[in-house]
Amino acid sequence: MEPAESAGELYVSYKPLLFSLAYRMLGSVMDAEDIVQEAFLYVNETKLDHVQNMKSYLCKLVTHRCIDRLRSASKQREVYVGPWLPEPLIADRDPDGEPSRSYLHKESLSTAYLLLLQQLSWTERAVFLLREVLQYEYDEIADIVGKSSTNCRQIFHRAKRAVSGLPDPRDGQPSAAPPARGGPHPSQEQTGDLIERFVQALTTGNVGKLLDILSADAVLYSDGGGKVTAAVRPVQSAERISRFFEGLMAKLPEAFSYRMADVNGQPGIVCYSGKQPVNVISFHIREDRVHGIYIVVNPDKLKHVL
Incomplete structure (x- = not known):
């Protein structure tokens, strides 16, 4: 040094x-x-x-x-009870005032992307991230993970094939694939507009409008970790998700409030009861529709959220 x-x-x-x-x-x-x-x-x-x-x-x-x-x-x-979701990363409340929570490629921070990484073994995940996200050379990766550079190259290509595959969203565990190669990737502004329409449909009580926002095969995952009430199985289809939110909105506490936030590099929502965060919602957008909804309600995963 x-x-x-x-x-x-x-x-x-x-x-x-x-x-x-x-x-x-x-x-x-x-x-x-x-x-x-x-x-x-x-x-x-x-x-x-x-x-x-x-x-x-x-x-x-x-x-x-x-x-x-x-x-x-x-x-x-x-x-673990029910679907496991990553702890939400709220970039606009970084306590150190650093860019650490929006570092590098925002798309590789998204909830959907992090769930794809869960398909990889620990070593595959390390090699994939060091190469794909941090742009390390194979010789450098080999030194970090303790394998040959040739082996690291093979591990990376195997991991990339696994991550690029289309996981089955109906296997009971959260999964999401990135937009198809060649398909349009929604801009932050487009995503933000879609999420604002989503919030407006909920807050005005017009839950039926969600059907105009959700893809027909949308899937909702709720992570309570057995600590609080949450759906222990995925909620599948736009119609069922609309009914889910209709029931949820009918039970909101009087002190309920929310704010739009940068959640894992994408527009999302933080919800409160009084001053206490009670859930964080992130989304996966595909072809101008909400395809995946991820709700973290496990209080252990919200301790860092302000």
């Missing part, structure tokens, strides 16, 4: 990158923050004169810690 590179300077330079890697690996804001902090504490307390490439070294520390965290949490995931 260069003498001029203090731990504080490294933190400022690399925290956005490391957080973006850890969050995509884990799907957890709080765990990603913890792992990045652990990595910098280790760097601060360890003699690292032998390190030639600090960026790769830090990515290696974070990647290995993420895999350890995923391994230790695997049993909990097996018995």
